[in-house]
Amino acid sequence: MKLKNLTAATLAGILMALSVPVFAATQEVKDKYLPSDAQLVKNELDGGVTEEEYYSESRMEKYDLDLVQNTVRKFESELLYDYGSATIKLTEEQAKAVVTSELPNAEIVAVIQDLDDGLWEYKVTFMGDGYHGKYTINPESGTILKRSIQYVTSANRQLGQQAAQGAAQQSSTTNNGIISLEQAKAIAQAKAPSATLYKCQLDRDDGRMVYEGELRNGMWEYDFEIDAVTGTILDWDVDYDD
DSSP: OOOOOOOHHHHHHHOOOOSSBOOEEHHHHHHHHOOTTOEEEEEEEETTEEEEEEEETTTTEEEEEEEETTEEEEEEEEETTOOOBSSOOSOHHHHHHHHHHHOTTOEEEEEEEEEETTEEEEEEEEEETTEEEEEEEOTTTOOEEEEEEEEBOHHHHHHHHHHHHHHHHTOOOOTTSSOOHHHHHHHHHHHSTTSEEEEEEEEEETTEEEEEEEEEETTEEEEEEEETTTOOEEEEEEEEOO
């Protein structure tokens, strides 16, 4: 899964810190995304996090919410019997519009065309005031196949953006055409300034030179992949290890 290349200057404007979550109003999220026939099929408390799962028979779609103190930390949805397409009819701008129709204030970070089991999908990454996420979209019909939205503090996002600006100013490439290890570390650290960097190493992935690594902040784990030429964050996965 690869994001489109972004310049270092653009990177400074889109990086955001993810180290401390804040939460969205539970009823607001449910009203926005859950249809009227959605039934609660799972409710578990695990490590202080309530995991709720809902299912809509009419849409054949499931919804997962992580709640802390009755507020939403993460929301995900997935259509169970709808997939990508062999044909791409939507433009990238139309794929962006699918996201902004639900999230009008979202800033689109990247749009990629990705193959999954031989079928094309659009994956649209975005950020907004207090949240970030990714939608997976059928490129023929415009159907939203998956949603993933996580919530972050605006204060930490500002810290991340400030650190990213410093990293971008130092993002000139080395003699062999790639950014330095220290620059890659700075880009990753800017995204989660309160986390500790455990690993960052240069590797080749599908012919592309990348830096891969991991940061941790308590029970939060961040796995990243950074384009070694442009400094673009290609992949950023956040997990809560309880």
